[in-house]
Amino acid sequence: MTPRLVATDLDGTLLHSDGTVAPRTRAVLAELEERGVPVVYVTGRPVRWMETLWETVGDHGLAICSNGAVVYDVAAHRIRDVRAIPHETVLEVARELRRELPGTSYALEKTDGFGLEPTYRRRQDRTVLEVPVAPLEDLLDGTVVKLLAQAEDVDPEKYWRQVEALVGDRLTVTWSSTWALVELSAFDVTKASTLALVCEELGVAAEDVVAFGDMPNDLALLKWAGTSYAMANAHPLVLEIADHVAPTNDDDGVASVLTDLFEL
Known part of the structure; x- marks a missing residue:
């Protein structure tokens, strides 16, 4: 057919x-x-x-x-x-990952732009030259569509599996990068x-x-x-x-x- x-x-x-x-x-x-x-x-x-x-x-x-x-x-x-992802879920998950997977840093994708933490390494961005850089809690305004979690010097697929296990059914975890960067969306x-x-x-x-x-x-x-x-x-x-x-x-x-x- x-x-x-x-x-x-x-x-x-x-x-x-x-x-x-x-x-x-x-x-x-x-x-x-x-x-x-x-x-x-x-x-x-x-x-x-x-x-x-x-x-x-x-x-x-x-x-x-x-x-x-x-x-x-x-x-x-x-x-x-x-x-969207509720703000309280973003903070809850981010704090747990930071505790269990030290070295994790974050960025937020929102309907009105993008923001990242000072320790988040920007490997690529096709359109935005200047973005807000601040602690996650200070970036959390507007409508959040993705939480990005990143770690350095770890196996990408292992990191994806670790994050997925910790997050459970609170968010949906996906991986599409060649480094240890996972993307978290609202549940389901x-x-x-x-x-x-x-x-x-x-x-x-x-x-x-x-x-x-x-x-x-x-x-x-x-x-x-x-x-x-x-x-x-x-x-x-x-x-x-x-x-x-x-x-x-x-x-x-x-x-x-x-x-x-x-x-x-």
Whole structure:
């Protein structure tokens, strides 16, 4: 059966390693738009990291950002829905992780910006040159969509598992970095749970969705979708659970699969 909706991660999946969208991919996305097939971008990126991409990945429909915490109306350029973390939960979890995993430092992703602690090492940020730097308690204003916890000189996957065990069901813990940085969202907020809400609105069942991903923060998404593809460059856990394997992101793997599925 031809899918009725496409859900794709961006970094390491739809985008080349340099963050660009290949001409072949742009052409495939444009043809799907002409056919009326929704393409939902389901990413860990915050909205502020998306502004330079809309022109090349599609300036219509909806995007799910911050690992499911934000649904963004692309055409209107506004946040439509937010699944926020209560401030008291942020503080409770942060204090426990700091106690049990010494050296942990934090940053906050909010609907109106980004802030970090003085000890938080900024490895990348595509849009914000100047951000508030202060203790976590002083950054905690506005609507929080992600708590980022980071540690230096520890094994990334081990750190992810440790944080997950300590947090339990208070927050949802995901990992998509090559260093010890984990992203914490509100309980039961994942790419999959938010996409399920969007698909319910659109009248699209899970079995009619094809999904693409490459990192552990895509696991829930790939398990939920009726048809799932791990990129050939994906993390071993992703390759293990996906139904199929697509060519690498740098080989335009998503475009290649969609061309075959939709007989473009």
